[in-house]
Amino acid sequence: MKVRERLLRIMRTFVPGAISLTVFAVVWEIVATLIGNERVLPRFSQVMISFYELKEYIPLDIIQSLIHFGMGISFAFLIAFPLGMLMGWFRGVFGFVDPIVEILRPIPPLAWIPLAIAWFHLTPIAASFIIFLGAFFPLLINTYMGFRETPKTLIEAAKVLGCDSDVRLMRYVALPHALPMIATGMRVGMGVGWMCVVAAEMFGVSTNGLGFRMFTKFFYNHQIDYVITYMILLGIISLVLDASFRYITGSLMKWRGGVVLEA
Amino acid sequence: MKLEVVSLTKIYRHNIRNKIGNKHICNDECVIAVENVNFRVEEGEFVCILGPSGCGKTTIVRIIAGLDSPTSGEVLVDGVPVRGPGKDRCVVFQEFALFPWRTVLKNITFGLENTGVPKDERERIARKYIRLVGLEGFENAYPHELSGGMKQRVAIARALAIDPDILLMDEPFGSLDAQTRNLFQEELLRIWYETSKTIIFVTHSVDEAIFLADKILIMTARPGKIKKEIDVDLPRMRNRTSKEFNEIRSCVLDELRQEALKAMMMQHMKRLS
Numbered sequence: 173m174k175v176r177e178r179l180l181r182i183m184r185t186f187v188p189g190a191i192s193l194t195v196f197a198v199v200w201e202i203v204a205t206l207i208g209n210e211r212v213l214p215r216f217s218q219v220m221i222s223f224y225e226l227k228e229y230i231p232l233d234i235i236q237s238l239i240h241f242g243m244g245i246s247f248a249f250l251i252a253f254p255l256g257m258l259m260g261w262f263r264g265v266f267g268f269v270d271p272i273v274e275i276l277r278p279i280p281p282l283a284w285i286p287l288a289i290a291w292f293h294l295t296p297i298a299a300s301f302i303i304f305l306g307a308f309f310p311l312l313i314n315t316y317m318g319f320r321e322t323p324k325t326l327i328e329a330a331k332v333l334g335c336d337s338d339v340r341l342m343r344y345v346a347l348p349h350a351l352p353m354i355a356t357g358m359r360v361g362m363g364v365g366w367m368c369v370v371a372a373e374m375f376g377v378s379t380n381g382l383g384f385r386m387f388t389k390f391f392y393n394h395q396i397d398y399v400i401t402y403m404i405l406l407g408i409i410s411l412v413l414d415a416s417f418r419y420i421t422g423s424l425m426k427w428r429g430g431v432v433l434e435a
Numbered sequence: 436m437k438l439e440v441v442s443l444t445k446i447y448r449h450n451i452r453n454k455i456g457n458k459h460i461c462n463d464e465c466v467i468a469v470e471n472v473n474f475r476v477e478e479g480e481f482v483c484i485l486g487p488s489g490c491g492k493t494t495i496v497r498i499i500a501g502l503d504s505p506t507s508g509e510v511l512v513d514g515v516p517v518r519g520p521g522k523d524r525c526v527v528f529q530e531f532a533l534f535p536w537r538t539v540l541k542n543i544t545f546g547l548e549n550t551g552v553p554k555d556e557r558e559r560i561a562r563k564y565i566r567l568v569g570l571e572g573f574e575n576a577y578p579h580e581l582s583g584g585m586k587q588r589v590a591i592a593r594a595l596a597i598d599p600d601i602l603l604m605d606e607p608f609g610s611l612d613a614q615t616r617n618l619f620q621e622e623l624l625r626i627w628y629e630t631s632k633t634i635i636f637v638t639h640s641v642d643e644a645i646f647l648a649d650k651i652l653i654m655t656a657r658p659g660k661i662k663k664e665i666d667v668d669l670p671r672m673r674n675r676t677s678k679e680f681n682e683i684r685s686c687v688l689d690e691l692r693q694e695a696l697k698a699m700m701m702q703h704m705k706r707l708s
Binding site for chain 1: 500501502519520522524525526528530532533534535536537545546548549550577578579593594597
């Protein structure tokens with residue numbers, strides 16, 4: 173009985189998705205056949221074959237891109253988290269830092285590419301700097317919002333229970349309260365950061381990388397089927413990153429009654 | 436431990452900006468929350484502060500707790516003025532204020548963590564108070580899994596766990612339905628017997644105050660002053676429908692009625708002017 177129920181639930185979750193993806197692939201195949209020009213739209217089957225043809229490049233490129241991404245995200249976290257914490261807790265810090273943040277924030281990360289090259293030359297650091305900029309602001313803003321919006325009643329409850337220093341209040345009240353928001357900021361930041369990966373690798377900071385390969389090799393050789401293969405890869409990797417992040421943070425935040433898991 | 440409140444006054448300033456014509460006019464509107472409040476609470480006494488909404492009951496509790504500072508006057512605990520929150524006093528808030536990311540057990544150990552009690556000892560003490568408030572079996576539940584009444588039990592256990600001399604309770608049963616509320620009052624008296632704490636209990640329910648208190652402080656409408664102190668000499672558990680109980684009730688209701696009328700008149704005058 174239980175096994176059957178579980179099977180049914182799995183079916184209900186996955187069957188509609190599987191059907192829609194199949195329909196999408198079939199329509200794609202038909203439209204591409206009708207167009208009949210593989211430089212405009214290669215057939216779905218051809219793209220699938222490309223995965224096999226590119227099997228030597230794919231792992232190397234994924235690893236290189238993940239290195240860029242990981243570096244960018246780590247820097248973003250290392251700076252945005254403590255800064256956001258201070259901005260959210262101390263009014264003075266907020267008043268001081270916020271104007272700078274608000275001026276820098278609307279600048280698209282891609283507009284920083286010339287500066288990135290000027291400062292870090294054609295190195296992986298330059299690429300991770302662009303990714304850093306993409307991830308930094310969502311993470312910073314969610315962190316300080318989470319800290320700032322700690323309910324006054326919880327802070328007062330902590331105070332009358334002997335939690336009296338700013339450090340202890342931040343550690344034991346504001347941080348746990350802000351954690352779900354910080355996790356959301358991290359998710360958004362990772363999403364934006366991943367979108368910056370292609371552009372960050374475009375200008376040739378390394379000899380591998382998904383974005384690098386797409387632009388400097390496949391696009392110049394008019395290998396649109398390979399380009400699409402890498403686009404699909406970019407999508408899938410982002411999906412996997414996001415799902416694993418949600419899985420990890422969801423188990424840390426059972427107290428929210430599954431809100432984070434379902435978000 | 437003895438508590439004295441000496442000529443306590445609290446004035447809140449609201450900065451109000453009015454735009455008249457093209458000019459911004461800035462003036463401070465002062466609200467006198469409580470004015471010249473004096474009372475004493477003996478060790479182990481159960482005192483209820485009773486008054487209409489907005490009469491400054493909460494302000495008094497907050498000042499005793501050390502969460503607000505008085506504009507003038509002072510609060511003395513065993514002769515020592517209160518300067519901020521301290522381990523000798525703890526508050527049970529109306530809105531529970533449980534930490535939603537902590538289980539029942541961890542909520543109750545919170546205060547002990549701040550004083551550096553070792554983990555085993557913390558949990559032993561927490562389990563003792565979980566038993567006292569009747570929450571066995573819910574040690575590992577999170578607050579969102581509990582009903583309002585159970586949350587209030589956790590809040591009481593959490594405050595008791597740090598073993599304060601004075602327990603301040605700000606309308607703790609305000610969100611419970613009438614029947615549950617009566618049961619909670621009986622249970623609170625049982626806990627009070629067992630722990631022999633000094634309790635200062637804020638309420639606007641006449642019935643609740645007479646059922647619980649050794650002494651009732653009736654407050655006036657804004658500005659809040661102590662209008663009358665009434666000693667309740669009935670033996671516990673008190674019968675809510677007995678003749679003596681009703682006599683005190685009619686006396687208290689009379690006092691409050693005058694206050695309510697005065698508050699209404701004041702509002703009328705304000706509208707007219």
